[in-house]
Amino acid sequence: MAGAEEFLTLIVSSPSGAGKTTLCERLRRRVTDLRFSVSHTTRTPRPSEVDGREYHFVDDAAFGEMVSAGRFAEWAVVHGRSYGTAHSEVDHARRTANGILFDIDFQGARQIKARVMDAVSVFILPPSLTELERRLRGRGTEDEPTTRRRLANAKREIAHYGLFDYVVVNDDLDRAEERIVSIVIAERCRRARHADRCEALLARAREATLGEPDA
Numbered sequence: 001m002a003g004a005e006e007f008l009t010l011i012v013s014s015p016s017g018a019g020k021t022t023l024c025e026r027l028r029r030r031v032t033d034l035r036f037s038v039s040h041t042t043r044t045p046r047p048s049e050v051d052g053r054e055y056h057f058v059d060d061a062a063f064g065e066m067v068s069a070g071r072f073a074e075w076a077v078v079h080g081r082s083y084g085t086a087h088s089e090v091d092h093a094r095r096t097a098n099g100i101l102f103d104i105d106f107q108g109a110r111q112i113k114a115r116v117m118d119a120v121s122v123f124i125l126p127p128s129l130t131e132l133e134r135r136l137r138g139r140g141t142e143d144e145p146t147t148r149r150r151l152a153n154a155k156r157e158i159a160h161y162g163l164f165d166y167v168v169v170n171d172d173l174d175r176a177e178e179r180i181v182s183i184v185i186a187e188r189c190r191r192a193r194h195a196d197r198c199e200a201l202l203a204r205a206r207e208a209t210l211g212e213p214d215a
């Protein structure tokens, strides 16, 4: 595992249906040393979801106990259900990976950004509200009241775009994937992440006889 200065904290948020889960999956296939943070939630699993893979599915009582015990790094109520990131997810990623990928809403993004100064946040936008509704309905995972609630909440979520460092418009999936992968590559090249490496090389160069520098 690389030094702590290279650990990347990446937050991805979007209105429901914009394609965040799809893009996060593609990103994970391309950037394999990022660990996906598996949240806890009180919502019911979708047919394709497996407990412990997409989420840890818990009931209200268990979630409440975790809140009381201070076991969440962040948590929020989203679309009427509770969602949270356990500290243990973050600790595990720090021990075993070179970065962590959070798929969380803007309330969670705000909490993580307050704790992790160098966290990088990306907001995924649909090309239009009509397309957002088409995708959400096309996914076929929500009943009508939940679909309406999620679409209504999209306005509130888009209103918080100012919390994010980057915006990726998910029009064409391949293009959006390139954009988000590019963000990770660029963020990993930030000078601040390589200060130790630069200083170590400088120290070696001072010790070694590498000839005289140009005047």
Ligand code: ADP
Pocket: 014, 015, 016, 017, 018, 019, 020, 021, 022, 023, 135, 136, 138, 139, 170, 171, 172, 173, 176
């Ligand atoms: P979110 O996680 O943001 O709620 P999903 O990743 O589940 O959204 O995507 C919602 C639906 O839209 C899925 O059926 C997905 O296959 C589809 N989708 C995602 N991105 C695109 C895209 N660029 N073009 C067309 N359909 C897309």
Ligand code: 5GP
Pocket: 012, 013, 014, 015, 016, 039, 040, 043, 074, 075, 076, 078, 079, 083, 084, 085, 103, 104, 105, 106, 107, 108, 109
């Ligand atoms: P879904 O029910 O569609 O999987 O997720 C609904 C929303 O909850 C999405 O915006 C998703 O990013 C957000 N979410 C998922 N896990 C967490 C979490 O641990 N914390 C917060 N704050 N939001 C989460």
